[in-house]
Amino acid sequence: MRKLDVFLEIQGSEVYAGHIQGDDKTDAVFTYDTDYTDKYPGISVALPLSKEPFSPIETSCFFEGLLPEGFSRKSVAKWLHADEEDYLTILAGLGKECLGAIRVEESSDTGVEEPNYVPLTPEQVRDLAAEGATKSTELLVKSHLSLTGASGKVGLYYKDGKWFQPLGTAPSTHIVKQSHVRLQHIVENEQLALRTAAHLGIPTIESFIVNQGGFNDSEILLASKRYDRDMENSVKLVSGMSCPLRLHQEDFAQALGIPGSKKYESPGDEYLKRIFRLVREQSRNPLRDQILLLDILIYDVLIGNTDNHIKNLSMLYTHDLSSMSLAPAYDLVSTMVYKESTAEMSIAIAGEIRWEKMNKETFLEASQDIGISGKVIEREYDRLAKGFKGSLEKSVTELKKEGFLHVDEISGKMMELCKEKM
Structure with missing residues (x-):
């Protein structure tokens, strides 16, 4: 045993x-x-x-x-x-x-590996971008680091433009994700979706694109600052660098006692009702967090993010675990821009799972399950839909200045998706 x-x-x-x-x-x-x-x-x-x-x-x-x-x-x-x-x-x-x-x-592990941060060379970072999940898996095992999700990702420490591999119990500061081998320009897609959401007033993770060459998929990575790490209140050094504090968090599947294998909704699961009840009963600011959760779900529909499953929503605890709140939005991707993507959302709204059938009326029909009045739902839906174009254009301008030219093509497809929901 x-x-x-x-x-x-x-x-x-x-x-x-x-x-x-x-x-x-x-x-x-x-x-x-x-x-x-x-x-x-x-x-x-x-x-x-x-x-x-x-x-x-x-x-x-x-x-x-x-x-x-x-x-x-x-x-x-x-x-x-x-x-x-x-x-x-x-x-x-x-x-x-x-x-x-x-x-x-x-329990039987008597070998205690000292925490350490080992610098990665530019070549190693390029390999991570080029080799995707294979290279990230190698780093995961060497770092003894566990990250959820199916895409190739790894936790690294970032300081002054340089990357370090955490060893032993040393915490990482960023989650670095590679481009998907089957879905073109997904790093730019995700960064565009995150920035647009932020411009719309939805709290999101801080992220940036790491370019290791000529802006091709095999040369770029998406680096996301970990919201479950606190560098400001660091109390110790590892390898001469500030060691972040860990903040506890759990995704909605964990909090609801649902296996990860069932993160996508099936008939009868009633995930919409259950996730809003979770926030209502557990958040230290339930009124604010219910509106933020509603905004995330509406935004998922506007951009065609069908991968909006319950493991892509989390609660973040305070330092002393005395209370929790909705974590910033993460893993926002316009999956519907890809022909390979499913058209079924991961969370049903008013019993509807098909993206093409979802709109403002669908959310209004789900008012009772959501636990928010139709008036507030309509206000939030209209606010996000009307502000989408300007927020998207602002994000495109920012990313093009950084050299990412594929965002024009992605944004055009995202805008067409949003128009169907207005």
């Missing part, structure tokens, strides 16, 4: 929260440490403080939700000589730094 220790950083100090014990996914259960339950809040909405072990399903929903998916997970499993379904082995291999403030390690 295996035992994995679970630690959580709270206000800059690491605390032992409990352990996962079992042979595999079918029987592994998480149990809080008694001292932890006497002093601190639960690590997840779906894992409230309890003296009893959580079921294998409850345990895997949260902890497996920390791991990469798809090709990245297969690649990581191969590197670790593990079965891709063996989430305990993968978690033990990558868990020294996860999303949020969680750290997981095998």
Whole structure:
């Protein structure tokens, strides 16, 4: 029987929260440490403080939700000589730094690797852009870093225009994502979508494009500043550089106790009702965060982002875990500009899942499930739809000045999509 220790950083100090014990996914259960339950809040909405072990399903929903998916997970499993379904082995291999403030390690692991930041050469960064998920998987394993999602991404430390690979328990500051091999110009697509959302008043992650050559897909990366890291209140140095504090976070699938394999809505799931209830009941500012969540969902429809699943929405905790709020919007991409993309949204609105059938009336019909009046929904929909063109044009101008010329083509397609929803 295996035992994995679970630690959580709270206000800059690491605390032992409990352990996962079992042979595999079918029987592994998480149990809080008694001292932890006497002093601190639960690590997840779906894992409230309890003296009893959580079921294998409850345990895997949260902890497996920390791991990469798809090709990245297969690649990581191969590197670790593990079965891709063996989430305990993968978690033990990558868990020294996860999303949020969680750290997981095998109880029998006596070798403590000192935190360190190793500089990456420009050639290594270029390789990361050119080789995509294969190279990012190598860095993930070497860094013992776990990042969710199916695309090739890696956590790196950024300082004064230079990139460093975190080793041991050293936290990263940015998530760096490669271009998708099948979808052209997706880095510019995502940056354009993020900037346009920000110009519309939707809080988004801070991001920038890293160009390692001639602005081709194989030469650019999207770097996103981690909202779950706090550099301003850093209290220690690693390799002579400020070490960010970890802030705890969990995505909506984890908070609702839904497996990552079910992140896309199926009939009867009622994700819309459940995510707004989550925000209403858990946010420290529920009125603000419900409006922000509504804005994100409307914006997804306006740009044709059909990959708006519940793992692309998160709650961010305060330093002491006393409260939480809706995290900034991330992973915003106009997927409908690609012919290969599905036309089914990931969250149904008023029972409708097909993008072409969604519009303002659909949101108004869903007023009861959303828990917001039709008047407010109409106000927000009109505000975003009417401001879209100007915000998009402003973003295009900014990116073209930075040398990214493909945004004209992408923005034209995005504008056509939005016009269908006005």
